[in-house]
Amino acid sequence: MATPTRRERLLAGSARAATGTAGYLDDRLGLGRWLAPNLRKLFPGHWSFLLGELALYAFVMLLLTGTFLTLFYKPHPEEAYASVVAISTEVRGGLLVRQLHHWAATVFVLSIVAHLFRVFFTGAFRRPRELTWMIGVTLFALVLFESFLGVSLPADQLGGTGLRQADSLLLSIPLVGTYLSAFLFGGSFPGDAVPRLFVAHVLLVPGILAALVPLHALVLTWRQKHTDFRGPGVSGVPFFPSFVVKQGITSLGTFALISALATLVIVNPVWLHGAYTPAGPPPSAQPFWYYGVLDGALRLVPAWELTLGGFTLSLGLLLPMLALAAFFTVLLLYPSLERRFTGDRRTHDVLDLPSAAPVRTALGIAVITLFTVVWAATWTAHPVVLYGLRVAVLVLPPLAYAVTLAVCRARGR
Structure with a gap:
């Protein structure tokens, strides 16, 4: 008879612990029927x-x-x-x-x-x-x-x-x-x-x-x-x-x-920034990174105005x-x-590797690239750098999409 592996011993020990715990609580609270299967429920290990x-x-x-x-x-x-x-x-x-x-x-x-x-x-x-x-x-x-x-x-x-x-x-x-x-x-x-x-x-x-x-x-x-x-x-x-x-x-x-x-x-x-005063100098620190994207976008978009209906x-x-x-x-x-767009209406319990979904992965990388460029604008007010970032916003996301799509399809083949 084969010797149980370490994983098999761990699963067996876990099952005994779960069963014992469920029995203990069932004797006192009547929860064993619900607890027994839920305590043995498997969770991903990744x-x-x-x-x-x-x-x-x-x-x-x-x-x-x-x-x-x-x-x-x-x-x-x-x-x-x-x-x-x-x-x-x-x-x-x-x-x-x-x-x-x-x-x-x-x-x-x-x-x-x-x-x-x-x-x-x-x-x-x-x-x-x-x-x-x-x-x-x-x-x-x-x-x-x-x-x-x-x-x-x-x-x-x-x-x-x-x-x-x-x-x-x-x-x-x-x-x-x-x-x-x-x-x-x-x-x-x-x-x-x-x-x-x-x-x-x-x-x-x-x-x-x-x-x-x-x-x-x-x-x-x-x-x-x-x-x-x-x-x-x-x-x-x-x-x-x-x-x-x-x-x-x-x-x-x-x-x-x-x-x-x-x-x-x-x-x-x-205490380094000081209390807020409307006429005070600009803050010495940058906005916190988790809403810096909006601040960067405001810097990148020119001050355009449009008059409609007064x-x-x-x-x-x-x-x-x-x-x-x-x-x-x-x-x-x-x-x-x-x-x-895909027509896929099946139930999915198994995950994809990113390379197995080229279009989705390419879209995600393009959006990440876009937000990275926009976020970078938070850290500068130099006109030349801002013009460069405006070009990058238009060029880098499509380029990232194309490169990611090609790499994923090559891995698929």
Whole structure:
């Protein structure tokens, strides 16, 4: 009789542990019939499936540190900046918690972007997981908006300049722009922006996130089961104890990474920027990378204006907003769009290698190239460099598409 392999022994031990746990809880709570199969449920073992978990644990860190900061922050226009400085210099551990909060936000957004890449390039968004994809895209948009609110709350020169830029974008919208600006700021800028942004940042958006994150990461994923890469036999590890142990290691690793960054690398030193004054000098720092794309697009689009029906349209402000709105709309509807163009209506539980879907992969690389060029414009105001980047926006994405398509098709052959 063949000696069991290490993997077979691990699976057998996991099955015994799951059965014992289910029996223990069934004797006391009557949950054994539900627990037994779910504790043996297999989860993919590939490292890329942990990207979503990184985002989840960064979100937990954001909630914990945000609760601490809320106890000391004063959401009033005259006191906001001073309270943030006091948190950093007078509250014991306050600067560390601020750093933890900022770096958790950075890891959160970065993990979401990486997770989005993994799902897109492997085709994990296809039937029956379209709803999971749409909720994920909605979460991505909400997180970017939440990040912008958080950066604006210190009321320093960096946050105030970004808020002033947002007000200009709102005012450029025909017909309703002035009403939207007055609603957001409670009158003319800056108005009562700080308390309104505080409510949205602390209550409104986190409440929506707290409802959507479990639905996206737990309920739908558990119900629809995980996708996995093609391979021989059944792959993955049981939920208990193998996957639970892996999640424990991932969570501790995420917290350790954020803590190390918060301890060693300073971010957003508001005392260097100073309190926001409309006539003050431009901020000494660049916008945070997770909304720098919009700032770069505003620099790249010339200050065009168009008069229609007595209305002057500021195309230099409208076009970046319309382009970003179009991008999120296409991203949200992409599963339906791909199904319509390919005619593929099958159920997919096995993932694609990126080279096996040349058109999709080429589209993704082209979009990444486009956003990279636009984001690069955030770091310069030199006219010659901006003209070069304008040419690059038109040339590099199609070139990246063509090269990626050729490489994927060559690998396919």
